[in-house]
Amino acid sequence: MSLAAHEFQFVSSLVRREASIVLEPGKEYLVEARLLPLARKAGLASVTEFLLRAQSPSGRQDRDSIVDALTTNETSWFRDREPFTAMTELVIPNVVKSRGPSRHLRVWSAASSSGQEPYTLAILLKENLPPGWTYEILGTDISTEMLARAERGRYSQLEVNRGLPAPLLVKHFTRAGAEWEVAAPIKKAVSFKRLNLAAPFPPMPAFDVVFLRNVLIYFDVETKRGVLKRIRNLLKPDGWLFLGAAETTMGIDDGFERVVTGRTSAYRPRTGTSAPVGVTGKG
Amino acid sequence: MAPTGDDLQQIAEQVWASYLDTDGAKPLIPLPPDKLSKDVVAGVAVSGAWHGLVLVACSDVASKEAAAALLGMESDDVTEGDVDDALGELANVIGGNVKSLLPEPCTLGLPEVHNNADGDPWLAGDEICRFEATWMGEPMEVSVLEKPQGGGTE
Protein backbone atom coordinates (compact mmCIF):
# COMPACT_ATOMS: atom_id res chain seq x y z
CA MET A 1 0.00 0.00 0.00
CA SER A 2 1.49 3.36 -0.94
CA LEU A 3 0.17 6.81 -1.55
CA ALA A 4 -0.77 7.79 -5.12
CA ALA A 5 0.68 11.03 -6.52
CA HIS A 6 -2.69 12.81 -6.60
CA GLU A 7 -3.35 11.81 -3.00
CA PHE A 8 -0.03 13.23 -1.85
CA GLN A 9 -0.78 16.35 -3.89
CA PHE A 10 -4.11 16.81 -2.12
CA VAL A 11 -2.55 16.44 1.32
CA SER A 12 0.45 18.66 0.63
CA SER A 13 -1.65 21.51 -0.76
CA LEU A 14 -4.03 21.18 2.17
CA VAL A 15 -1.33 21.55 4.82
CA ARG A 16 0.39 24.26 2.83
CA ARG A 17 -2.85 26.25 2.65
CA GLU A 18 -3.88 25.68 6.25
CA ALA A 19 -0.57 25.68 8.07
CA SER A 20 2.06 27.04 5.63
CA ILE A 21 3.84 23.77 5.90
CA VAL A 22 5.72 22.43 2.92
CA LEU A 23 5.67 18.68 2.38
CA GLU A 24 8.34 17.92 -0.17
CA PRO A 25 7.87 14.94 -2.47
CA GLY A 26 9.56 12.05 -0.70
CA LYS A 27 7.51 12.64 2.45
CA GLU A 28 4.83 10.23 1.22
CA TYR A 29 5.82 7.71 3.86
CA LEU A 30 5.32 10.34 6.56
CA VAL A 31 1.88 11.24 5.24
CA GLU A 32 0.89 7.63 5.09
CA ALA A 33 2.20 6.78 8.56
CA ARG A 34 0.40 9.74 10.09
CA LEU A 35 -2.89 9.17 8.25
CA LEU A 36 -3.19 5.43 8.74
CA PRO A 37 -4.27 5.77 12.38
CA LEU A 38 -6.90 8.33 11.29
CA ALA A 39 -8.26 5.94 8.70
CA ARG A 40 -8.44 3.16 11.27
CA LYS A 41 -10.10 5.39 13.82
CA ALA A 42 -12.70 6.23 11.18
CA GLY A 43 -13.28 2.52 10.60
CA LEU A 44 -11.99 2.70 7.03
CA ALA A 45 -9.82 0.06 5.42
CA SER A 46 -7.21 2.32 3.87
CA VAL A 47 -5.72 5.79 3.70
CA THR A 48 -7.14 6.03 0.17
CA GLU A 49 -10.69 5.62 1.44
CA PHE A 50 -10.05 8.14 4.17
CA LEU A 51 -8.70 10.69 1.71
CA LEU A 52 -11.74 10.21 -0.53
CA ARG A 53 -13.97 11.01 2.41
CA ALA A 54 -11.81 14.00 3.37
CA GLN A 55 -12.08 15.41 -0.16
CA SER A 56 -15.86 15.33 -0.13
CA PRO A 57 -17.72 18.56 0.71
CA SER A 58 -18.65 17.16 4.12
CA GLY A 59 -15.04 16.25 4.92
CA ARG A 60 -14.15 19.42 6.82
CA GLN A 61 -13.50 17.54 10.05
CA ASP A 62 -11.34 14.97 8.29
CA ARG A 63 -9.37 17.75 6.64
CA ASP A 64 -8.77 19.39 10.03
CA SER A 65 -7.57 16.15 11.49
CA ILE A 66 -5.19 15.66 8.54
CA VAL A 67 -3.66 19.09 9.21
CA ASP A 68 -3.38 18.20 12.90
CA ALA A 69 -1.80 14.84 12.19
CA LEU A 70 0.84 16.31 9.91
CA THR A 71 1.73 19.34 11.97
CA THR A 72 2.22 17.48 15.21
CA ASN A 73 5.65 16.55 16.42
CA GLU A 74 6.31 13.61 18.62
CA THR A 75 7.74 15.03 21.78
CA SER A 76 9.04 13.20 24.78
CA TRP A 77 9.91 15.18 27.89
CA PHE A 78 13.65 15.39 28.51
CA ARG A 79 14.46 12.92 25.74
CA ASP A 80 16.31 15.45 23.57
CA ARG A 81 18.41 16.51 26.51
CA GLU A 82 20.84 19.05 25.11
CA PRO A 83 18.63 22.17 25.11
CA PHE A 84 17.44 21.34 28.63
CA THR A 85 21.01 20.87 29.83
CA ALA A 86 21.82 24.25 28.27
CA MET A 87 18.86 25.74 30.15
CA THR A 88 20.12 24.53 33.54
CA GLU A 89 23.82 25.05 32.97
CA LEU A 90 23.90 28.22 30.90
CA VAL A 91 20.63 30.10 30.58
CA ILE A 92 19.34 29.99 34.16
CA PRO A 93 22.66 31.04 35.81
CA ASN A 94 23.00 33.78 33.22
CA VAL A 95 19.53 35.17 33.65
CA VAL A 96 19.70 34.92 37.44
CA LYS A 97 22.89 36.99 37.37
CA SER A 98 21.76 39.63 34.90
CA ARG A 99 18.10 39.98 35.78
CA GLY A 100 18.57 40.68 39.50
CA PRO A 101 15.59 42.83 40.51
CA SER A 102 12.78 41.35 38.37
CA ARG A 103 13.17 37.68 39.40
CA HIS A 104 10.71 36.48 36.82
CA LEU A 105 11.25 34.36 33.74
CA ARG A 106 8.99 34.19 30.69
CA VAL A 107 9.40 31.22 28.39
CA TRP A 108 7.61 30.45 25.13
CA SER A 109 7.22 26.94 23.80
CA ALA A 110 6.31 27.91 20.26
CA ALA A 111 5.12 24.54 18.96
CA SER A 112 3.83 22.98 22.12
CA SER A 113 2.09 20.03 20.44
CA SER A 114 0.63 17.74 23.11
CA GLY A 115 2.28 19.77 25.87
CA GLN A 116 5.35 17.78 26.89
CA GLU A 117 7.76 20.59 26.06
CA PRO A 118 6.10 23.41 28.04
CA TYR A 119 5.51 21.09 31.01
CA THR A 120 9.11 19.86 30.84
CA LEU A 121 10.28 23.48 30.89
CA ALA A 122 8.03 24.21 33.87
CA ILE A 123 9.43 21.21 35.76
CA LEU A 124 12.96 22.24 34.87
CA LEU A 125 12.43 25.82 36.09
CA LYS A 126 10.72 24.68 39.26
CA GLU A 127 13.64 22.37 40.02
CA ASN A 128 16.41 24.80 39.10
CA LEU A 129 15.42 28.43 39.69
CA PRO A 130 16.67 29.89 42.98
CA PRO A 131 14.06 30.52 45.69
CA GLY A 132 12.09 33.70 45.22
CA TRP A 133 11.99 33.43 41.43
CA THR A 134 8.74 32.99 39.55
CA TYR A 135 8.18 31.86 36.01
CA GLU A 136 5.50 31.54 33.41
CA ILE A 137 5.40 29.44 30.30
CA LEU A 138 3.30 30.00 27.22
CA GLY A 139 2.63 27.06 24.94
CA THR A 140 1.27 27.77 21.48
CA ASP A 141 0.30 25.51 18.64
CA ILE A 142 -1.65 25.74 15.42
CA SER A 143 -3.77 22.71 16.24
CA THR A 144 -6.76 23.30 18.50
CA GLU A 145 -6.97 19.55 19.15
CA MET A 146 -3.37 19.50 20.38
CA LEU A 147 -3.98 22.58 22.53
CA ALA A 148 -6.95 20.89 24.17
CA ARG A 149 -4.82 17.80 24.86
CA ALA A 150 -1.97 19.91 26.21
CA GLU A 151 -4.29 21.89 28.47
CA ARG A 152 -5.68 18.69 29.93
CA GLY A 153 -2.15 17.70 30.88
CA ARG A 154 -2.91 13.98 30.98
CA TYR A 155 -0.55 11.41 29.53
CA SER A 156 -0.65 7.70 28.95
CA GLN A 157 1.66 5.22 30.60
CA LEU A 158 3.58 4.89 27.33
CA GLU A 159 4.03 8.65 27.14
CA VAL A 160 5.37 9.05 30.67
CA ASN A 161 7.75 6.16 30.03
CA ARG A 162 9.48 8.17 27.31
CA GLY A 163 12.26 10.38 28.59
CA LEU A 164 10.79 11.42 31.92
CA PRO A 165 13.05 10.48 34.85
CA ALA A 166 11.07 8.47 37.42
CA PRO A 167 11.94 10.81 40.33
CA LEU A 168 10.40 13.72 38.39
CA LEU A 169 7.39 11.62 37.41
CA VAL A 170 6.49 10.87 41.02
CA LYS A 171 7.21 14.44 42.10
CA HIS A 172 5.27 16.34 39.45
CA PHE A 173 2.51 13.97 38.33
CA THR A 174 -0.43 12.22 39.93
CA ARG A 175 -2.29 9.13 38.80
CA ALA A 176 -5.56 9.85 37.02
CA GLY A 177 -7.24 6.58 36.17
CA ALA A 178 -5.12 4.75 33.59
CA GLU A 179 -3.24 7.99 32.90
CA TRP A 180 -0.89 10.40 34.65
CA GLU A 181 -1.77 14.03 35.18
CA VAL A 182 0.59 16.98 35.53
CA ALA A 183 0.39 18.22 39.14
CA ALA A 184 -1.34 21.51 39.88
CA PRO A 185 1.70 23.70 40.66
CA ILE A 186 3.25 22.84 37.28
CA LYS A 187 -0.03 23.20 35.41
CA LYS A 188 -0.62 26.60 36.97
CA ALA A 189 2.63 27.94 35.53
CA VAL A 190 1.75 26.98 31.96
CA SER A 191 -0.88 28.57 29.73
CA PHE A 192 -1.82 27.66 26.18
CA LYS A 193 -2.96 29.71 23.22
CA ARG A 194 -3.57 29.03 19.53
CA LEU A 195 -1.02 30.70 17.30
CA ASN A 196 -0.01 30.30 13.68
CA LEU A 197 3.73 30.91 13.49
CA ALA A 198 3.50 31.67 9.79
CA ALA A 199 1.14 34.62 10.31
CA PRO A 200 1.70 37.93 12.17
CA PHE A 201 1.77 37.40 15.95
CA PRO A 202 -0.70 38.99 18.35
CA PRO A 203 0.85 41.50 20.77
CA MET A 204 2.68 39.72 23.60
CA PRO A 205 5.17 40.84 26.27
CA ALA A 206 8.77 39.91 25.48
CA PHE A 207 10.22 36.49 26.36
CA ASP A 208 13.47 35.49 28.03
CA VAL A 209 13.60 32.14 26.28
CA VAL A 210 11.89 30.74 23.19
CA PHE A 211 11.84 27.05 22.27
CA LEU A 212 11.09 26.61 18.57
CA ARG A 213 12.18 23.08 17.90
CA ASN A 214 11.56 21.00 14.79
CA VAL A 215 9.15 23.50 13.28
CA LEU A 216 11.29 25.50 10.87
CA ILE A 217 12.11 22.34 8.94
CA TYR A 218 8.55 22.30 7.68
CA PHE A 219 8.63 25.87 6.29
CA ASP A 220 10.09 27.28 3.09
CA VAL A 221 12.89 29.85 3.38
CA GLU A 222 10.66 32.93 3.13
CA THR A 223 8.36 31.66 5.86
CA LYS A 224 11.35 30.69 8.03
CA ARG A 225 12.74 34.19 7.65
CA GLY A 226 9.42 35.75 8.66
CA VAL A 227 9.03 33.48 11.70
CA LEU A 228 12.57 34.15 12.94
CA LYS A 229 12.17 37.92 12.52
CA ARG A 230 8.90 37.98 14.42
CA ILE A 231 10.42 35.89 17.20
CA ARG A 232 13.49 38.11 17.37
CA ASN A 233 11.18 41.09 17.95
CA LEU A 234 9.56 39.28 20.87
CA LEU A 235 12.81 38.15 22.46
CA LYS A 236 14.42 40.28 25.17
CA PRO A 237 17.76 41.71 24.00
CA ASP A 238 19.56 39.24 26.28
CA GLY A 239 17.12 36.41 25.53
CA TRP A 240 17.73 32.94 24.13
CA LEU A 241 16.28 30.95 21.26
CA PHE A 242 16.53 27.17 20.98
CA LEU A 243 15.94 25.37 17.69
CA GLY A 244 15.81 21.69 16.77
CA ALA A 245 19.08 19.84 16.32
CA ALA A 246 18.81 19.98 12.53
CA GLU A 247 17.84 23.65 12.39
CA THR A 248 19.74 26.96 12.37
CA THR A 249 19.18 30.67 11.88
CA MET A 250 22.38 30.88 9.88
CA GLY A 251 21.87 31.91 6.30
CA ILE A 252 18.26 32.81 7.05
CA ASP A 253 18.30 35.56 9.66
CA ASP A 254 21.62 37.20 10.52
CA GLY A 255 20.04 39.10 13.39
CA PHE A 256 20.88 36.11 15.59
CA GLU A 257 24.26 34.98 16.79
CA ARG A 258 24.95 31.40 17.58
CA VAL A 259 26.27 30.35 20.98
CA VAL A 260 27.62 26.83 21.07
CA THR A 261 26.84 25.15 24.37
CA GLY A 262 27.67 21.53 25.07
CA ARG A 263 26.53 19.56 22.05
CA THR A 264 23.87 22.04 21.02
CA SER A 265 23.53 25.66 19.98
CA ALA A 266 21.47 28.51 21.34
CA TYR A 267 20.79 31.72 19.45
CA ARG A 268 20.78 35.23 20.85
CA PRO A 269 19.74 38.50 19.23
CA ARG A 270 22.84 40.21 17.86
CA THR A 271 23.44 43.35 19.88
CA GLY A 272 22.31 46.49 18.08
CA THR A 273 20.09 44.62 15.65
CA SER A 274 16.80 44.41 17.47
CA ALA A 275 15.26 45.12 14.08
CA PRO A 276 12.12 47.20 14.28
CA VAL A 277 9.08 45.78 12.52
CA GLY A 278 9.18 46.43 8.80
CA VAL A 279 12.94 46.55 8.51
CA THR A 280 14.48 43.37 7.19
CA GLY A 281 18.06 42.42 7.72
CA LYS A 282 20.28 42.23 4.68
CA GLY A 283 20.00 39.07 2.64
CA MET B 1 -13.20 3.78 41.38
CA ALA B 2 -13.58 0.76 39.12
CA PRO B 3 -12.03 -0.04 35.76
CA THR B 4 -14.25 0.31 32.69
CA GLY B 5 -14.25 -1.21 29.22
CA ASP B 6 -12.63 2.00 27.95
CA ASP B 7 -9.79 1.61 30.45
CA LEU B 8 -9.25 -1.98 29.28
CA GLN B 9 -9.20 -0.80 25.68
CA GLN B 10 -6.62 1.89 26.44
CA ILE B 11 -4.42 -0.55 28.35
CA ALA B 12 -4.75 -3.26 25.69
CA GLU B 13 -3.90 -0.82 22.90
CA GLN B 14 -0.73 0.20 24.73
CA VAL B 15 0.26 -3.41 25.25
CA TRP B 16 -0.32 -4.13 21.57
CA ALA B 17 1.64 -1.06 20.46
CA SER B 18 4.51 -2.14 22.71
CA TYR B 19 4.74 -5.86 22.04
CA LEU B 20 2.38 -7.29 19.45
CA ASP B 21 1.94 -4.56 16.86
CA THR B 22 5.17 -2.61 17.05
CA ASP B 23 5.07 -1.47 13.42
CA GLY B 24 1.34 -0.83 13.15
CA ALA B 25 0.81 -3.71 10.72
CA LYS B 26 -1.24 -5.90 13.06
CA PRO B 27 -3.58 -3.51 14.87
CA LEU B 28 -5.96 -4.57 17.59
CA ILE B 29 -9.31 -3.57 16.11
CA PRO B 30 -11.84 -2.51 18.74
CA LEU B 31 -14.76 -4.32 17.13
CA PRO B 32 -16.35 -7.44 18.55
CA PRO B 33 -15.22 -10.53 16.65
CA ASP B 34 -17.52 -12.46 14.29
CA LYS B 35 -17.19 -15.57 16.38
CA LEU B 36 -16.47 -15.85 20.06
CA SER B 37 -13.89 -18.26 21.25
CA LYS B 38 -11.97 -18.75 24.43
CA ASP B 39 -9.64 -21.59 23.54
CA VAL B 40 -6.95 -20.05 25.71
CA VAL B 41 -7.54 -17.97 28.83
CA ALA B 42 -4.68 -16.35 30.71
CA GLY B 43 -5.29 -14.61 34.00
CA VAL B 44 -3.72 -13.02 37.02
CA ALA B 45 -5.35 -12.87 40.40
CA VAL B 46 -5.61 -9.60 42.26
CA SER B 47 -6.03 -9.73 46.01
CA GLY B 48 -6.05 -7.31 48.91
CA ALA B 49 -8.52 -4.45 49.11
CA TRP B 50 -10.21 -6.00 46.07
CA HIS B 51 -10.42 -9.63 44.94
CA GLY B 52 -10.71 -10.92 41.42
CA LEU B 53 -9.09 -11.86 38.15
CA VAL B 54 -7.82 -9.96 35.13
CA LEU B 55 -8.20 -12.14 32.04
CA VAL B 56 -7.03 -12.29 28.46
CA ALA B 57 -8.97 -14.78 26.34
CA CYS B 58 -8.51 -15.62 22.69
CA SER B 59 -8.73 -18.29 20.05
CA ASP B 60 -6.08 -20.93 19.57
CA VAL B 61 -4.85 -19.26 16.37
CA ALA B 62 -4.63 -15.83 18.04
CA SER B 63 -2.73 -17.29 20.99
CA LYS B 64 -0.09 -18.76 18.64
CA GLU B 65 0.18 -15.48 16.74
CA ALA B 66 0.54 -13.57 20.02
CA ALA B 67 3.29 -15.90 21.21
CA ALA B 68 5.06 -15.63 17.85
CA ALA B 69 4.91 -11.83 17.91
CA LEU B 70 6.02 -11.56 21.54
CA LEU B 71 8.82 -14.12 21.32
CA GLY B 72 9.94 -13.12 17.83
CA MET B 73 9.38 -16.49 16.17
CA GLU B 74 7.30 -18.08 13.42
CA SER B 75 3.78 -19.02 14.50
CA ASP B 76 4.30 -22.54 13.09
CA ASP B 77 7.14 -23.10 15.55
CA VAL B 78 5.19 -21.98 18.61
CA THR B 79 4.85 -24.64 21.31
CA GLU B 80 2.28 -24.88 24.10
CA GLY B 81 4.93 -23.67 26.52
CA ASP B 82 5.52 -20.59 24.37
CA VAL B 83 1.80 -19.82 24.41
CA ASP B 84 1.70 -20.17 28.19
CA ASP B 85 4.68 -17.84 28.63
CA ALA B 86 3.42 -15.25 26.19
CA LEU B 87 -0.24 -15.14 27.20
CA GLY B 88 0.73 -15.28 30.85
CA GLU B 89 2.94 -12.24 30.41
CA LEU B 90 0.23 -10.37 28.53
CA ALA B 91 -2.20 -11.07 31.38
CA ASN B 92 0.46 -9.98 33.88
CA VAL B 93 1.15 -6.65 32.16
CA ILE B 94 -2.54 -5.90 31.63
CA GLY B 95 -3.30 -7.04 35.16
CA GLY B 96 -0.72 -4.73 36.70
CA ASN B 97 -2.18 -1.78 34.85
CA VAL B 98 -5.72 -2.73 35.85
CA LYS B 99 -4.57 -3.06 39.46
CA SER B 100 -3.64 0.63 39.47
CA LEU B 101 -7.33 1.38 38.86
CA LEU B 102 -8.51 -0.73 41.79
CA PRO B 103 -8.69 0.16 45.48
CA GLU B 104 -5.28 0.13 47.20
CA PRO B 105 -3.51 -1.87 48.48
CA CYS B 106 -3.71 -4.89 46.21
CA THR B 107 -1.14 -7.40 45.12
CA LEU B 108 -0.84 -9.25 41.86
CA GLY B 109 -0.57 -13.04 41.70
CA LEU B 110 1.56 -14.95 39.22
CA PRO B 111 -0.08 -15.61 35.84
CA GLU B 112 -1.96 -18.80 35.04
CA VAL B 113 -3.00 -20.09 31.63
CA HIS B 114 -5.97 -22.42 31.13
CA ASN B 115 -7.16 -24.12 27.99
CA ASN B 116 -10.76 -24.61 27.03
CA ALA B 117 -12.27 -22.53 29.76
CA ASP B 118 -15.89 -23.66 29.46
CA GLY B 119 -17.18 -24.47 32.94
CA ASP B 120 -13.79 -23.80 34.53
CA PRO B 121 -14.44 -23.03 38.22
CA TRP B 122 -11.45 -20.66 38.13
CA LEU B 123 -13.59 -18.33 36.02
CA ALA B 124 -16.47 -18.05 38.49
CA GLY B 125 -17.19 -14.46 39.46
CA ASP B 126 -18.93 -11.28 38.42
CA GLU B 127 -17.64 -9.65 35.27
CA ILE B 128 -17.29 -5.93 35.94
CA CYS B 129 -15.94 -4.86 32.56
CA ARG B 130 -14.86 -6.26 29.25
CA PHE B 131 -13.15 -5.18 26.03
CA GLU B 132 -13.76 -7.28 22.95
CA ALA B 133 -11.57 -6.91 19.92
CA THR B 134 -10.52 -8.54 16.71
CA TRP B 135 -6.88 -9.22 16.11
CA MET B 136 -5.62 -10.64 12.82
CA GLY B 137 -9.20 -11.67 12.13
CA GLU B 138 -9.36 -13.60 15.40
CA PRO B 139 -11.26 -12.93 18.65
CA MET B 140 -9.36 -11.32 21.52
CA GLU B 141 -10.95 -10.33 24.81
CA VAL B 142 -9.79 -8.63 27.98
CA SER B 143 -12.02 -8.73 31.03
CA VAL B 144 -12.07 -8.19 34.78
CA LEU B 145 -13.90 -10.58 37.13
CA GLU B 146 -14.70 -9.67 40.70
CA LYS B 147 -14.77 -12.52 43.17
CA PRO B 148 -16.68 -12.52 46.44
CA GLN B 149 -14.33 -11.32 49.21
CA GLY B 150 -11.88 -14.01 50.19
CA GLY B 151 -13.48 -16.43 47.75
CA GLY B 152 -10.80 -18.53 46.15
CA THR B 153 -8.55 -16.09 44.32
CA GLU B 154 -5.63 -18.20 45.53
Added chain:
Amino acid sequence: MVIDDSRAMRLILRRIVTGLNFDVVEAGNGREAMDRLEELEAVPELALIDWNMPEMNGLEFVTAVRADKKYRGMTLMMVTTESEHGQIVRALAAGAHEYVIKPFTPDAIVDKLVMLGLIPDGAHA
Protein backbone atom coordinates in the same frame (compact mmCIF):
# COMPACT_ATOMS: atom_id res chain seq x y z
CA MET C 1 21.55 -8.31 34.00
CA VAL C 2 17.92 -9.03 33.18
CA ILE C 3 15.83 -10.26 36.11
CA ASP C 4 12.29 -11.36 35.31
CA ASP C 5 10.34 -14.55 35.95
CA SER C 6 8.77 -14.34 32.50
CA ARG C 7 10.84 -15.91 29.74
CA ALA C 8 8.96 -13.79 27.19
CA MET C 9 9.88 -10.59 29.00
CA ARG C 10 13.51 -11.64 29.46
CA LEU C 11 13.68 -12.25 25.73
CA ILE C 12 12.22 -8.84 24.90
CA LEU C 13 14.61 -7.06 27.27
CA ARG C 14 17.57 -9.14 26.10
CA ARG C 15 16.84 -8.19 22.51
CA ILE C 16 16.77 -4.49 23.38
CA VAL C 17 19.96 -4.33 25.46
CA THR C 18 21.87 -6.73 23.20
CA GLY C 19 21.10 -4.25 20.41
CA LEU C 20 22.82 -1.60 22.55
CA ASN C 21 25.96 -3.75 22.83
CA PHE C 22 25.44 -5.00 26.35
CA ASP C 23 26.32 -8.59 27.23
CA VAL C 24 23.37 -10.10 29.03
CA VAL C 25 23.10 -12.38 32.06
CA GLU C 26 19.58 -13.56 32.91
CA ALA C 27 17.93 -14.52 36.18
CA GLY C 28 14.38 -15.69 36.88
CA ASN C 29 14.01 -14.04 40.30
CA GLY C 30 15.87 -11.98 42.87
CA ARG C 31 17.42 -14.96 44.66
CA GLU C 32 18.79 -16.38 41.41
CA ALA C 33 20.11 -12.93 40.52
CA MET C 34 21.98 -12.67 43.85
CA ASP C 35 23.53 -16.09 43.18
CA ARG C 36 24.57 -15.08 39.66
CA LEU C 37 26.11 -11.85 41.00
CA GLU C 38 28.27 -13.88 43.40
CA GLU C 39 29.55 -16.02 40.53
CA LEU C 40 30.28 -13.19 38.12
CA GLU C 41 33.80 -11.79 37.94
CA ALA C 42 32.70 -8.26 37.17
CA VAL C 43 29.71 -6.45 38.61
CA PRO C 44 27.20 -5.74 35.83
CA GLU C 45 26.74 -2.09 34.92
CA LEU C 46 22.99 -2.39 34.78
CA ALA C 47 20.19 -4.51 36.17
CA LEU C 48 16.68 -4.47 34.70
CA ILE C 49 14.44 -5.75 37.47
CA ASP C 50 10.88 -7.01 37.49
CA TRP C 51 8.91 -6.51 40.71
CA ASN C 52 6.58 -9.51 41.08
CA MET C 53 8.69 -12.66 41.08
CA PRO C 54 8.68 -15.83 43.16
CA GLU C 55 11.21 -16.43 45.97
CA MET C 56 12.73 -12.93 46.06
CA ASN C 57 10.90 -10.04 44.46
CA GLY C 58 12.44 -7.06 42.73
CA LEU C 59 12.04 -4.68 45.64
CA GLU C 60 13.79 -7.13 47.98
CA PHE C 61 16.56 -7.55 45.40
CA VAL C 62 17.06 -3.78 45.15
CA THR C 63 17.19 -3.49 48.93
CA ALA C 64 19.72 -6.34 49.18
CA VAL C 65 21.95 -4.98 46.45
CA ARG C 66 21.90 -1.46 47.90
CA ALA C 67 23.01 -2.84 51.26
CA ASP C 68 26.17 -4.30 49.70
CA LYS C 69 29.00 -1.90 48.85
CA LYS C 70 30.42 -4.19 46.19
CA TYR C 71 27.45 -3.50 43.96
CA ARG C 72 27.60 0.26 44.29
CA GLY C 73 28.48 0.73 40.63
CA MET C 74 25.42 -1.11 39.37
CA THR C 75 22.56 0.96 37.96
CA LEU C 76 19.21 -0.46 39.05
CA MET C 77 16.22 0.02 36.80
CA MET C 78 12.86 -1.45 37.73
CA VAL C 79 10.93 -2.71 34.70
CA THR C 80 7.57 -3.72 36.04
CA THR C 81 3.85 -3.66 35.62
CA GLU C 82 3.46 -2.19 39.12
CA SER C 83 2.28 1.26 38.18
CA GLU C 84 0.84 2.92 41.27
CA HIS C 85 2.42 6.22 42.26
CA GLY C 86 3.24 4.84 45.71
CA GLN C 87 4.98 1.77 44.32
CA ILE C 88 7.34 3.90 42.22
CA VAL C 89 8.12 6.02 45.29
CA ARG C 90 8.84 2.84 47.30
CA ALA C 91 11.20 1.47 44.67
CA LEU C 92 13.10 4.75 44.35
CA ALA C 93 13.31 5.02 48.14
CA ALA C 94 14.74 1.48 48.29
CA GLY C 95 17.49 2.59 45.92
CA ALA C 96 16.32 1.99 42.37
CA HIS C 97 17.73 4.61 40.00
CA GLU C 98 15.05 4.40 37.37
CA TYR C 99 11.65 2.91 36.79
CA VAL C 100 9.99 1.81 33.57
CA ILE C 101 6.36 0.75 33.60
CA LYS C 102 5.23 -2.19 31.47
CA PRO C 103 4.15 -2.05 28.74
CA PHE C 104 7.14 -0.18 27.32
CA THR C 105 8.48 0.37 23.84
CA PRO C 106 12.20 -0.24 23.20
CA ASP C 107 12.62 3.54 22.90
CA ALA C 108 11.55 3.97 26.52
CA ILE C 109 14.44 1.77 27.70
CA VAL C 110 16.87 3.49 25.33
CA ASP C 111 15.77 6.97 26.51
CA LYS C 112 16.30 6.09 30.14
CA LEU C 113 19.71 4.54 29.49
CA VAL C 114 20.73 7.69 27.62
CA MET C 115 19.55 9.85 30.52
CA LEU C 116 21.43 7.65 32.99
CA GLY C 117 24.56 8.14 30.89
CA LEU C 118 24.94 4.41 30.25
CA ILE C 119 24.81 4.78 26.49
CA PRO C 120 25.71 7.81 24.40
CA ASP C 121 22.94 9.84 22.81
CA GLY C 122 22.40 8.74 19.24
CA ALA C 123 24.16 5.40 19.76
CA HIS C 124 21.02 3.63 18.72
CA ALA C 125 19.78 3.70 15.14
